[in-house]
Amino acid sequence: MTEESQAEVDRNFKRDMLAALPNLRAFAVSLTGRHHMADDLVQDTIMKAWAKQNHFEPGTNMKAWLFTILRNEFYSQMRKRGREVGDPDGVFTAQMAVHPQQYGSMDLQDFKKALEQLPSDQREAIILVGASGFAYEEAAEICGCAVGTIKSRINRARNRLQEILGVSGEGDYGPEGNDAAVTKRAFAV
Amino acid sequence: MTYAPFYWQVVHKAQKSMNNHRDMSGRQDGANAPDGLHHTISARLRQFYNSVQEEGIPDRFLQLLEKLDEAEKRASGEGGHVQASVRDQA
Numbered sequence: 001m002t003e004e005s006q007a008e009v010d011r012n013f014k015r016d017m018l019a020a021l022p023n024l025r026a027f028a029v030s031l032t033g034r035h036h037m038a039d040d041l042v043q044d045t046i047m048k049a050w051a052k053q054n055h056f057e058p059g060t061n062m063k064a065w066l067f068t069i070l071r072n073e074f075y076s077q078m079r080k081r082g083r084e085v086g087d088p089d090g091v092f093t094a095q096m097a098v099h100p101q102q103y104g105s106m107d108l109q110d111f112k113k114a115l116e117q118l119p120s121d122q123r124e125a126i127i128l129v130g131a132s133g134f135a136y137e138e139a140a141e142i143c144g145c146a147v148g149t150i151k152s153r154i155n156r157a158r159n160r161l162q163e164i165l166g167v168s169g170e171g172d173y174g175p176e177g178n179d180a181a182v183t184k185r186a187f188a189v
Numbered sequence: 190m191t192y193a194p195f196y197w198q199v200v201h202k203a204q205k206s207m208n209n210h211r212d213m214s215g216r217q218d219g220a221n222a223p224d225g226l227h228h229t230i231s232a233r234l235r236q237f238y239n240s241v242q243e244e245g246i247p248d249r250f251l252q253l254l255e256k257l258d259e260a261e262k263r264a265s266g267e268g269g270h271v272q273a274s275v276r277d278q279a
């Protein structure tokens with residue numbers, strides 16, 4: 001590889017990393033439930049990714065690579081800190097009050113609280129596929145498990161979120177499509 | 190938006206039982222179910238996620254990337270020292 005093309009590779013690496021940061025950070029916030037912790041996690045991920053950039057194969061999925069680093073970092077910190085991070089019902093919920101202004105509506109706060117009550121394996125699965133934009137196969141690779149495992153975790157996560165939140169969505173999103181039909185039928189019971 | 194608690198109880202209870210009923214109907218892949226309930230959860234998840242994404246990239250990360258870039262240029266060849274010095278500065 002020539003010097004020039006190496007410089008180009010470096011530029012592309014930095015550009016692609018920058019482009020992935022908002023998504024990566026949203027993943028970190030969703031995973032940890034805390035902005036401060038999420039930003040520290042993102043910072044650690046940037047440092048790690050930078051140090052390992054020679055291991056990154058240009059042209060492969062930068063986003064998936066960064067998410068994998070962040071996820072590994074999260075679980076490694078979780079193991080080090082013990083229950084401080086691993087207790088979604090206690091600490092996560094208590095920390096909720098720290099940044100309420102960061103979520104415009106009560107609805108988002110409710111959803112955040114509900115998300116934090118999920119076991120982390122279910123939480124990461126539903127986030128990666130439902131929000132971060134990964135295919136089941138990519139999510140399985142990031143989490144180091146089978147595609148079927150990802151699907152069943154997502155399924156359990158959805159059921160649990162429905163349980164926690166009730167089925168209040170149709171009120172918040174307006175009576176459209178299936179939601180309206182469900183509401184009507186509910187009243188007919 | 191507020192509703193009488195009774196409204197919620199009725200809707201919640203009825204839909205929960207409908208949900209159970211649907212699960213017993215032998216549907217295999219709930220994750221792909223196009224039904225309204227799952228759609229709502231998905232929509233709320235994306236709304237929450239997007240609200241964080243739209244906060245953009247905090248300055249500290251842009252500064253960090255710049256420092257890493259500079260440090261790398263300055264200290265090419267020193268390898269591992271680059272990261273340590275950047276972290277100390279940050």
